[in-house]
Amino acid sequence: MKPSLATTLRAPVAIGVLLLAIVAALAAGQLVAGLVAPSSSPFLQVGDAVVRLAPAPVVEFAKSAFGTADKPVLLVGIGVVLLLVAVGAGLASRRFATVGQVTVGVLGVLGIAATATNPTFAPTDLLAPVVAAGVGWWVFRELHRRAMEYTGSADGITRRRFLQATAVVGGLSVVGGGAGVLLGRPTIDSRAVVTARLAAASVARETGAGTDFGLTPYLTPNTDFYRIDTALRVPQLRAEDWSLRVHGMVDRELTLTFDDLLARPLVERTVTLTCVSNDVGGDLISTARFVGVELADVLRAAGPRPGADQVFSTSSDGWTAGTPTEVLLEPGRGALLAVGMNGEALPTEHGFPVRMVVPGLYGYVSATKWVTDLELTTFAARESYWEQRGWGERGPIKTEARIDLPRPFAAVPAGAVTVAGIAWSQPRGISRVEYSVDGGPWAEAELADTVGGDTWRMWRGSVEVGAGSHTMRVRATDGTGALQTERAADVLPDGATGWPAVIFTAR
Numbered sequence: 062m063k064p065s066l067a068t069t070l071r072a073p074v075a076i077g078v079l080l081l082a083i084v085a086a087l088a089a090g091q092l093v094a095g096l097v098a099p100s101s102s103p104f105l106q107v108g109d110a111v112v113r114l115a116p117a118p119v120v121e122f123a124k125s126a127f128g129t130a131d132k133p134v135l136l137v138g139i140g141v142v143l144l145l146v147a148v149g150a151g152l153a154s155r156r157f158a159t160v161g162q163v164t165v166g167v168l169g170v171l172g173i174a175a176t177a178t179n180p181t182f183a184p185t186d187l188l189a190p191v192v193a194a195g196v197g198w199w200v201f202r203e204l205h206r207r208a209m210e211y212t213g214s215a216d217g218i219t220r221r222r223f224l225q226a227t228a229v230v231g232g233l234s235v236v237g238g239g240a241g242v243l244l245g246r247p248t249i250d251s252r253a254v255v256t257a258r259l260a261a262a263s264v265a266r267e268t269g270a271g272t273d274f275g276l277t278p279y280l281t282p283n284t285d286f287y288r289i290d291t292a293l294r295v296p297q298l299r300a301e302d303w304s305l306r307v308h309g310m311v312d313r314e315l316t317l318t319f320d321d322l323l324a325r326p327l328v329e330r331t332v333t334l335t336c337v338s339n340d341v342g343g344d345l346i347s348t349a350r351f352v353g354v355e356l357a358d359v360l361r362a363a364g365p366r367p368g369a370d371q372v373f374s375t376s377s378d379g380w381t382a383g384t385p386t387e388v389l390l391e392p393g394r395g396a397l398l399a400v401g402m403n404g405e406a407l408p409t410e411h412g413f414p415v416r417m418v419v420p421g422l423y424g425y426v427s428a429t430k431w432v433t434d435l436e437l438t439t440f441a442a443r444e445s446y447w448e449q450r451g452w453g454e455r456g457p458i459k460t461e462a463r464i465d466l467p468r469p470f471a472a473v474p475a476g477a478v479t480v481a482g483i484a485w486s487q488p489r490g491i492s493r494v495e496y497s498v499d500g501g502p503w504a505e506a507e508l509a510d511t512v513g514g515d516t517w518r519m520w521r522g523s524v525e526v527g528a529g530s531h532t533m534r535v536r537a538t539d540g541t542g543a544l545q546t547e548r549a550a551d552v553l554p555d556g557a558t559g560w561p562a563v564i565f566t567a568r
């Protein structure tokens with residue numbers, strides 16, 4: 062039976078039809094991505110595009126407001142936008158399919174465009190968004206037609222046909238989307254193999270040890286290590302498939318496999334990584350014992366040409382960093398191509414199988430995870446990911462201190478109060494930390510041992526306070542004798558400065 066011209070879908074039906082079309086499209090995309098290339102999932106590709114295009118202040122806000130949860134927040138946000146689109150376009154297609162059809166088509170084109178503009182784009186990545194767009198288009202047309210039929214005639218048969226169609230689409234979406242997610246997961250545990258190989262390998266251990274005062278641990282467990290990256294889906298690489306190309310302004314272009322890397326001398330180095338986005342008092346800083354090969358040796362093997370002042374590194378997911386060549390070649394700097402972290406292979410989120418670790422530089426200019434490409438070039442010729450977004454070209458770490466005790470606005474008993482925290486100034490190290498309460502004289506804190514200047518240093522002390530509110534400030538001096546600057550600076554463009562302060566109450 063033909064629906065009459067006056068047929069108007071009920072609002073929930075119209076919205077539901079559009080929503081199902083979007084869900085079916087995403088599920089189909091996920092399934093094809095799982096079969097062909099897991100990172101080509103249209104949902105993730107759109108998320109990636111949002112991350113790429115987001116203005117710097119928005120990204121900084123997301124990082125400080127949501128921290129490591131910024132990725133789930135973004136994906137939920139995209140879901141909410143799709144829901145709103147479904148409601149709007151659904152309501153607009155209660156009588157005619159046109160608006161809904163156009164909306165589904167535009168979403169499909171957006172998915173394809175997001176994929177095609179990804180820096181890691183490969184032609185096969187187009188399969189998932191194209192199939193998704195086709196499925197969404199077709200499902201919307203079919204469901205909308207059936208909904209019109211049953212609304213217009215209101216007989217049991219057309220109603221059942223419509224409901225059956227929605228059940229089939231919904232069921233297939235759940236099964237297909239779920240299968241796509243499962244298919245996208247790695248099948249062989251390459252990490253376990255690498256962990257075993259590292260355990261069996263001979264590694265030049267670092268001498269010396271670091272200690273702490275039982276508060277912030279000197280070595281951060283891998284599960285607590287801060288994580289910052291632009292990857293919505295953590296790149297799932299296998300050591301067996303990995304290779305690193307060293308090229309550009311070099312005498313001999315090199316390609317190293319993972320076996321080539323492990324055939325080189327392995328060294329262990331304890332390094333504190335620090336994010337340039339770490340606010341004064343922030344927690345985007347952690348320390349690990351990294352195992353890897355000397356990056357300087359690999360660069361020298363390729364033979365950098367004079368004038369190549371930048372080593373431009375690229376990760377498998379297209380993120381880039383630019384590191385000064387002279388820093389990487391500096392004697393004693395100790396930059397690594399790291400493969401191990403705290404006694405195991407690098408965790409997937411921290412760059413498995415290989416990442417860069419450069420003591421003394423903020424992560425955004427040096428710590429490339431999932432690194433697959435090193436190009437010797439110039440700073441004039443190429444701009445890296447965060448540099449393009451307004452951050453400084455070079456990122457030497459600034460001397461900073463943090464107060465971990467007392468906690469902000471803590472209430473403590475009057476009398477002797479323990480104060481403690483961390484200070485860092487890689488690679489110069491920390492020679493002194495001082496604290497002052499309520500503008501009083503500076504007292505020198507006790508310092509814990511460190512492996513060397515490439516890590517943070519724990520400090521503690523004690524202050525005598527009477528009842529009332531108090532403010533404590535802290536300042537560190539680096540290994541060269543330079544006092545940390547008091548001038549407050551924001552994280553943008555090249556790292557926060559200022560003496561940290563904490564307000565607490567004694568009773």
Ligand SMILES: Nc1nc2c(c(=O)[nH]1)N[C@H]1C(S)=C(S)[C@@H](COP(=O)(O)O)O[C@H]1N2
Pocket residue numbers: 286287288289290291292334335336337376377378380410411412423424425428429430431
């Ligand atoms: N591939 C890739 N590597 C990356 C990043 C990234 O976004 N992608 N972020 C960098 C930044 S800004 C920092 S601070 C460090 C953080 O390393 P972590 O997550 O292991 O702590 O990784 C760096 N390496």
Ligand SMILES: [Mo]
Pocket residue numbers: 289335336337338423424425
């Ligand atoms: Mo960072």
